[in-house]
Amino acid sequence: MKIPFRYQTTEYDCVPTSFINALQYLFERDEIPPIVIQKIMQYSLDTVSKHGELGMGGGTTRLAIQMLLQWLESYTKGGFSLSRCEFLLQDQIHLRQGNKIMSCINSGGIALLRLCLNNSGTSFHYALALGVDTNDRNGILFFDPLYRVNQFRRSDLNDMQWLGDNGTQKANLRVSRDRLDSYNYEKYSMGPTHERECCLLERY
DSSP: OOOOOOOOSSSSOHHHHHHHHHHHHHSOGGGSOHHHHHHHHHHSOOOBOTTOOBTTTTSSOHHHHHHHHHHHHHOOBTTBOEEEEEEEEGGGOOOSTTOHHHHHHHTTOEEEEEEESSSSSOOEEEEEEEEEOTTOTTEEEEEOSSOOOSOOOGGGTTTEEEOOOOSSSSOOEEEEHHHHTOSSOOTTOOOSGGGOEEEEEEEO
16 A cells, blocks of 8 residues: 655654655555664754754754665565665756656656755755656656645746645646756755755665
């Protein structure tokens, strides 16, 4: 049984929520051992704010994500086994011809992308890239775990559309290829080269 995607509970838990959604996309419910969920939460939310509050300093660090991927790659039990747990950085991440993101998705895998949440480069966010919009090849479809009610502002509507919640494993966000692959700090862009992060997951 496939489980509908979930939304994050706080402003900071986009990484563990996206990892759980990614595994729900790749595996049936009875194939995911409880320890996998426990490890995702254990490695996540490791930042510390200036007031000493755990998780409040930006959510989950790059190092924690890399450690989680290493654990997931090594863990095998029953129907749970990943053939690919790849962490991409910087100039490895783009949407030009031959890019690894679409290659993974087209092979039945899933991509977790780090995206800008504002135009100042002070806030970032993880979401699941699901594929290309078949009705418009310039659109990339996502499941964004940050729940929203309102559509984007008119100035952003050419590049982003909130598709709404449907309680399934379907996209709730569409982002134009140009916006997503922009090297500027723009909402839902991957941003400058040095800011780019991506996780690619595939199952055996």
